[in-house]
Amino acid sequence: MSAPVPDLAGWAASGALHLTGRADGPPVLGPGDPAGRVAADLATVAAHGHARAARTEDSGERLPGVGVLGERAALLGLTRSGPASCGGAFRTVPTTDGWFGLSLARDDDVALVPALVERPLDDAVGADDADDAWRAVRDWARALTRAEAAGRAALLGLPHAAWPPLPADHREPVETLVGGRRSRVGERPLVVDLSALWAGPLCAHLLGLTGCTVVKVEDPRRPDGARRAPGRFFDLLHAGHDSVGVRLAGDGPGRLLDLLLRADLVIESSRPRALRQHGIVAEELVAAGVSWLSITARGRASDTVGFGDDVAVAGGLAVEDRGQLLPVGDAIADPLTGVRAAAAAAAALAQEHAALLDVSMLHVVRSCLVPAVPPPHVVRRSASGWDLLTDGARHAVLPPRSRQPAGTAAPLGRHDDRWWP
Structure with a gap:
């Protein structure tokens, strides 16, 4: 059997x-085959x-x-900044x-940070800004092993990584628990998006492009942090989606539960206890016929928190280069997960039974x-930028680019009257 060959053309594009890579150096090829996956x-x-x-004559x-x-880097104007993230x-x-x-x-x-390093920050460095932290x-x-440092960060709930990667429980990227029979299998499935930032919203965005109706739900007291991002990244992911607001206090959880019970699929990216404390239990909705897709750093059984860059390094996507460790891409665990989640959700929406999709x-x-x-290769500067050369093939290393957002995302709560009884 021949060895797997990564999609280098796709990765370069x-x-x-x-x-x-470093800001002052060439692009650096990392491990694996993220582009092929x-x-x-997406297929x-x-x-x-x-x-x-x-079935619907809707293309x-x-x-x-x-x-x-x-795309996020293109819209936010980010460039390679190794050994820091973009x-x-x-x-x-x-x-x-x-x-x-x-x-x-x-x-x-x-x-x-003072709790992590176990001393007041100002005593340690004389100031309190991020560089001093x-x-x-x-x-x-x-003075610590990577496991000791990671254990302390986990205890405090800080998003972290260790390299070389520490052992992790063996499991599939998406674990599926089949639930009750769906009461309806609509041609334009209703997707309720409770997630934030990138991975979950990207999943909802892709499902919306295939004909699903997407309703984004936010608590006005803690709206999606991506709303504050520069550029039009939030618009790219949310244009065309309905927006509703609900306060998870008073009668808010009851109103939210009513909406979730009407959904074909719920997307969320919080730890299970966050909604359970408000009486919303994923397993109960799945038993009632509503599919539920949960995106977490390391699976629903773990309390570990994480963002796209730290999870990517913890998972093995990094490059050792000249005595430093370089992250791969821009928060790459997020888009990898968002696309994988969309594939799992699209398959689940074609089934008669609901499912709980646990995405790690x-x-x-x-x-x-x-x-x-990585295969034998070299990255060289060319007249137009950079080229990746390997096995007699030449691939132009393109800078990040983005599609144009289809419009402007709706303000929070714009469609409350449409969805709240």
Whole structure:
């Protein structure tokens, strides 16, 4: 049997290779075959979309290609910034046996750094800005093993990674629990999107392009953080979707439950206890005939939190280069997971029984690591930019590009009257 061959042409065209490496150096080829995996998953989404279109005479909208991996960077103006992530929130620091990675994307994460390093930040470095927080983390981690550093971060609920990757439970990227018979199998399935940021909304976006009706639900007190992103990234993922607001206090959970019971599919990206405390239990809705897709860092059984860059490194998508560790792409675990989730959801929506789809971002990443070692290659500057040369083939390394958003995303709560009884 011949060894797997990665889709290098797709990877070079996706924008993700262009985003991997140092700001002052060439693009660097990482392990695995992320582009090939994304192309296969998009083909699954398209096949189910075409089947629905044939029944409804609704052609839907064209799905993106592997360029989906670089769209956020294109819209936000991000470039390769190794050894930091493209967005700058994730960095790695040396340990006694490798590297420890940490995402300080939120103010709350920065505020936990003194607890992580076990001393006041101002005593450690003399100030309280993010750069000084990173210096404190670097000083703290250098005397620890990567497992010790990761264990401390996990205890505090900080999004983190260790390299080389630490062992993880063996499981499939998407685990499926079959539930009750669906009471209806509509030709334009209703998808209720409770997720935020990138992976979940990308899944909803792709399903919307295949003819699903998508309703995005947010708590006005804590709206989707992607609404604050520059560029038109939020518009790209949410244009054409209805928007409703619900406060998860008072009678809010009851109103939300009424909407969820009308859905064909619910997408969410929080840990199970977040909704259970409000009386919304995924397993009960699945038993009642509503499919439920849950995206978490390491599966519903884990309390670990994670973002696209740290989960990617924890899963094995990184490059050791000249004594430093470089992340691959831009928060690449997010688009990899969003596309894989859309493929699983599209298949589930074609079934008569509901299903609970438990999607682990970490295991999605790990499933892309075949082959684990990049083939012999060289990256050279060309008149137009950079070229990837391997086995006699030349692939132009394209910068990230984005589709134009189909419109402007609806303001939060614009469609409350349409969906709340």
